[in-house]
Amino acid sequence: MSRAFTREEDSENAIAGVGERPISTHRNLVTERGMAQIEDNLADLRDIMAKAERKADRERIAVVSRDLRYWTARRESAELSVPEPGSDVVRFGMGVTLQSDDGKKVHWKIVGEDEADPAKGSISHVSPMAVALFGKKVGDVASVNGKEWEIVKLSES
Missing domain, CATH: 1.20.1280 (Monooxygenase)
Structure with missing residues (x-):
C-alpha cells in the first residue's frame, strides 16, 4: 500500500x-x-x-x-455512578468489608476499571469479586475462586 x-x-x-x-x-x-x-x-x-x-x-x-x-x-x-445513600445491598462505588472462614478481614471499594488499584483497596466493578458481591447484603456469603467470604459491613466509601 x-x-x-x-x-x-x-x-x-x-x-x-x-x-x-x-x-x-x-x-x-x-x-x-x-x-x-x-x-x-x-x-x-x-x-x-x-x-x-x-x-x-x-x-x-x-x-x-x-x-x-x-x-x-x-x-x-x-x-x-454514585451509590444510593443508605443502600443495604452492595452496589458500584460502595465499600465492602469481608471476612473469610479463617477470620481474615479485607475491605474493598468497588470502582471503575481505570481507577481500580487492589494494592490500595479498590477493585474493578467487573472483577470476579465485585461481580460475586453485587446485590448481596450484610451477612450474605460470596464465593470466589473456591473461597467463601461473608459480608460484614457496607459503607458509602
Missing part, C-alpha cells in the same frame, strides 16, 4: 512502535474520584504533549497521542 494512503496517526504510532491501548467492552462506570482522575490524566497529557511538540520529539508525541486518544474515549464513555 502506498504511504499516501496511511493516516498520520498510524505513521506516528509506527515511529514509536506503540499500538493502541485496548478499551474495555464493559460499561465505563466511574466514581466522582474516577471522573476527576480522567480529567487529571487528560490535563497532564496535554501539558506533556505541548512540551514534546516544542522539542519536536516524534516518539514522545506518538505515545502521548495514543494515551490522549485512550483517555478522551474513556471520558466520552464515562458514566458517573
Whole structure:
C-alpha cells in the first residue's frame, strides 16, 4: 500500500512502535474520584504533549497521542455512578468489608476499571469479586475462586 494512503496517526504510532491501548467492552462506570482522575490524566497529557511538540520529539508525541486518544474515549464513555445513600445491598462505588472462614478481614471499594488499584483497596466493578458481591447484603456469603467470604459491613466509601 502506498504511504499516501496511511493516516498520520498510524505513521506516528509506527515511529514509536506503540499500538493502541485496548478499551474495555464493559460499561465505563466511574466514581466522582474516577471522573476527576480522567480529567487529571487528560490535563497532564496535554501539558506533556505541548512540551514534546516544542522539542519536536516524534516518539514522545506518538505515545502521548495514543494515551490522549485512550483517555478522551474513556471520558466520552464515562458514566458517573454514585451509590444510593443508605443502600443495604452492595452496589458500584460502595465499600465492602469481608471476612473469610479463617477470620481474615479485607475491605474493598468497588470502582471503575481505570481507577481500580487492589494494592490500595479498590477493585474493578467487573472483577470476579465485585461481580460475586453485587446485590448481596450484610451477612450474605460470596464465593470466589473456591473461597467463601461473608459480608460484614457496607459503607458509602
